Amino acid sequence: MLYRLPYDVLLGILRRLGARDVVKLCSTCRALYSLISDRSIWHYALSRLLLRYPQPQLARRLEALTTEELKAQVLLSAQLDRLWHGSDYKPRLVRNFRCDSAVEHVNLVAGGHWVVVVLYDGSLQLHQLGAPAPAVTLSHSLTEDESVFYLSSRQSFTDDHEDLIILQMGVRYDQCNIYVYHIEVVGPVPTFVLVGKISVNGSVWCCASGGGYLVYGLESGDGDMVLHFCLVSADQYDSEGKISQVSMNIGPWSADEDFSISVLSDRLLMLAYHGGLSVYEIPAPAPDTPSARPVRPVWSRRCDIGAGIYRISPFSWDAHRHPVIVAGSRALHVLRVCPHLPPGGGVVDYREIPYPLAPGPGGELGHVGLGAVGMRRAIWDCTEARNGALHVHFRTYSLPRSILDLAEDDPDLEEGELGLQGRLGSFTVTLDPEEHLVNLCLEEGSGRVCLLLNNIVTGARRICVIDVV
Numbered sequence: 001m002l003y004r005l006p007y008d009v010l011l012g013i014l015r016r017l018g019a020r021d022v023v024k025l026c027s028t029c030r031a032l033y034s035l036i037s038d039r040s041i042w043h044y045a046l047s048r049l050l051l052r053y054p055q056p057q058l059a060r061r062l063e064a065l066t067t068e069e070l071k072a073q074v075l076l077s078a079q080l081d082r083l084w085h086g087s088d089y090k091p092r093l094v095r096n097f098r099c100d101s102a103v104e105h106v107n108l109v110a111g112g113h114w115v116v117v118v119l120y121d122g123s124l125q126l127h128q129l130g131a132p133a134p135a136v137t138l139s140h141s142l143t144e145d146e147s148v149f150y151l152s153s154r155q156s157f158t159d160d161h162e163d164l165i166i167l168q169m170g171v172r173y174d175q176c177n178i179y180v181y182h183i184e185v186v187g188p189v190p191t192f193v194l195v196g197k198i199s200v201n202g203s204v205w206c207c208a209s210g211g212g213y214l215v216y217g218l219e220s221g222d223g224d225m226v227l228h229f230c231l232v233s234a235d236q237y238d239s240e241g242k243i244s245q246v247s248m249n250i251g252p253w254s255a256d257e258d259f260s261i262s263v264l265s266d267r268l269l270m271l272a273y274h275g276g277l278s279v280y281e282i283p284a285p286a287p288d289t290p291s292a293r294p295v296r297p298v299w300s301r302r303c304d305i306g307a308g309i310y311r312i313s314p315f316s317w318d319a320h321r322h323p324v325i326v327a328g329s330r331a332l333h334v335l336r337v338c339p340h341l342p343p344g345g346g347v348v349d350y351r352e353i354p355y356p357l358a359p360g361p362g363g364e365l366g367h368v369g370l371g372a373v374g375m376r377r378a379i380w381d382c383t384e385a386r387n388g389a390l391h392v393h394f395r396t397y398s399l400p401r402s403i404l405d406l407a408e409d410d411p412d413l414e415e416g417e418l419g420l421q422g423r424l425g426s427f428t429v430t431l432d433p434e435e436h437l438v439n440l441c442l443e444e445g446s447g448r449v450c451l452l453l454n455n456i457v458t459g460a461r462r463i464c465v466i467d468v469v
Contacts, residue, residue: 042070049077053375054322055110055445056161060186080447083469084377085398089427093467095129101459103452105153105439108465110162112446114185115463118153122168126183126190129465135190140168140179155183156210156263156314163209164192167216176204180214180232196232210263217261225253226292227261229269229282246285247292250278262312262324264337268298268347272312272326276302277333279348299348304329311371311380325399327378329368331355332399332422355397356422368395372442375399379442379449382426392437394449396425396468427468434458 022041035041043062050059058073065073105118109126117125122140152167166179180196200218205225207216214232217225230245250271259273271278278297286293306329313325326333336349371380378397400422431453438452438461447469454461 036071037067039067039070042067042074045074046070049074052322053077053445054157056157057109057111057186058445059160077445080444080469081376083447084396084425084444085423086469087423087425089396089425089468091427091429091466091468094429095465097127097463097465099461099463101461103461103463106450106452106463107153107155107164107441108443108446108448108450109183109185110157110443110445111185112443112448114183114190115450115465116153116155116164116183117463118166122166122179124164124166124181124192126185126192128190136192138192140166152207154208154314156208158211163195165207165209165214167204167207169203174202176200176202178204178207178214178216180209198230198232200228206259206261208261208263208269211266213263213266215261215263215269217259219253220249220292223252225250227269227280244285246282248280248283248295249292250280250295250297260310260312264324268337270324270335270337271297272305274305276300276305277326277335279335279337299350301333301350303333303352304331305333306368311373311378313373313375322375325373325375325378327368327371327373327380327397332378332397353400353422356424370437370440372440374442374444377442377444379440381437381440383437390431390433391428392431392451393428394426396427398423398425429464429466432462 022036022045046058046062046065050062099117100119102120103117104120107116108114109116113129115127115129117127117134119125124136124138125134126136127134152165154165156163156165162183164181164183166181168177168179169175176199178198178200179194182193182195184191184193195212196214198214198216200216202218202221205217205219207214209215209232212232213229215227215229217227220226227248227250228245229248257273259271262270262272264270264279267282269280269282271280278300280295281298283293283295305326311327313322324335324337326335332353332355334351334353338347367382369381369383371378373379376399378399380395381392382395383392429451432455434457435453435455438454440449440451442449447467449466449468451464451466452461453464
């Protein structure tokens, strides 16, 4: 009989099963049922999931979780994977929060229980869902010589923290301040931890962080784009008090060409623009070369990204383990990047995966608007005419297993969850008259989507948090 096997052999067998199969097997008899309370089974299962799908705030609490809490997290992940692989969703819960008209950006912290709110002046708030007031407010005081006319915020993940980047541009002296924070919600006092600040003269086009590094794009004055790469920490300054950084001139760049940056490793970064993707090697520091060194991409691909420069997975650091996923206008673009440049090339394993279009004339996917990409799902707004619409329509895409190189018998995925083929889904959110979508974020680990909506007549704004599955 199975229960007569040695205890360590039984544990080894259970670790090869999916979460629901463990529960079913241990329910067959009293002798096996005792195994379900073994903490090591659920600790092993959750650790394996976090290695593949980082949730920094959960990873930091891992050792303190009880057996029941570990089990609940593993079973929840299995359940959400199965539900996300549907086609038409009826959201379970919609929470609406009226907010200040100065709110520019919102994002859910991993786990889905906290919301980061960014105001126009760069001030930050951290809200716990259901709380009447923000738990943390961090103000950015501006002098009379400063005013913010552009603000950018973007979260990126590593295995143990989440980064938040704030870009402020002052009008009078054309000076930009870039702030990098870590978001902390584990522990008695939630907070934003400032880990780096950089001030530059000129107009910053784009910036991104990853693994303790920051990169930003700055126009050279001669029509070229220069990318500056530096370590964001107490060691970011050299012996003369200047920021230690590497500058790369990537050549002429049109003022009409938006782009997005992803830090892939301490050696590589990626540029995404509407017409394609490029990967650059970061040259070694050279103190005797103060000017930006001309560089060419070590890999590039022309493809139809469209507005997809804003729909890039946040799990770009350690991209050899976590592929970079870009949701383009007609297909998914997947890059698995070698962290170091091997002799003879082979930097990027690239795949283009067309969406499974619905049958019909042309099989068109339709408008692809604002969106977000996680490790297993993508979401975008497909409402082409927004102003005056009474609803906003969303498409979702459950990514095929092939993206993550998962086998059919992988214990982290069960039948009915991530499939061999991708799958399109959809859901609808009711709007107030004259509302339109400002931005959205996806937190697939909790099944939640967060929207920021603006009324173009009154200027009123609201935050909408939706439990999609």
